[in-house]
Amino acid sequence: MGLYYWGLRDTSAAYAVNFLNLIPVATFLIAVALRAERLSLSHWPGRMELLGAAVGVAGTMVVSFCKGTRLPLPHLHFHHHSQAGAPTAAPHGARDMAAGTLCLCGSCVSYALWFVVQARVAKVFPSRYWATALTCAAGSLQSAAAAAVAFALTPTGDRHGWAAEWRLGWDLRLVTVVYSGVFNTGATFVLVSWAVARRGPVYPPMFNSLSLVVTAAVDAVFLGTDLYLGGVLGAALVVVGLYAFLWGKRKELDAAAKGDDREQGLR
Secondary structure (H helix, E strand, O other): HHHHHHHHHHHHHHHHHHHHHHHHHHHHHHHHHHOEEEEEHHOOHHHHHHHHHHHHHHHHHHHHHHOOOOEEEOOHHHHHHHHHOOOOOOOOOOHHHHHHHHHHHHHHHHHHHHHHHHHHHHHHHHOOHHHHHHHHHHHHHHHHHHHHHHHOOHHHHHHHHHHHHHOOOOOOHHHHHHHHHHHHHHHHHHHHHHHHHHHOOHHHHHHHHHHHOOOHEEEHHOOOEEEHHHHHHHHHHHHHHHHHHHHHHHHHHHHHHHHHHHHHHHH
């Protein structure tokens, strides 16, 4: 997450979000390379898994880069109230696309490795709540160390704004911190660990593409963001790819369960 925020600062939101869509592919490749996931292209379930992953990623790219005809949608006009007194954000600092891209690539690979590691951890340490608590504690220590290093490298004359940046009040910033900690980190890590233990490391990141579709739909209805035909077609590809992957995964699990039952019957 730290690498992703660094990359987001040096690039842009539209550029950085595409690397989240590459996490399923990176997880799939790393899991197959480390033999944490079996891929058999000689049978239809394995082919459908590979095809579903490819179609899902293609759909996210269509959503991100293709527009086409603008679609008229009813809006709830919340955006008019939220933008009425909002100041225009000014660019903060010079952007370094090369360094930002490296950070985003590192974030993508780190996420993929985390999913693969969770599959191994679940076998030797099945307590998901303690695993989540230890993960969050380790992340807090890393973030504190990174903040201390950044503060030490900051010129003395530029340190006067740090107190204001770290100060929390009864405002939207506090709500964002609490929501991110409770739901986006704590609850998500527990649910992802549970899903990895039951369905493998590639299963949870496949839903990243679906979250992009849901975000685009909610953004269009509540915030009035324009929705284009390319986004709808990309969303359809994401749904088709996700369904194909889940179908192949389900058939693969059913075949593995039948094989285990057969071995137990022979014993």
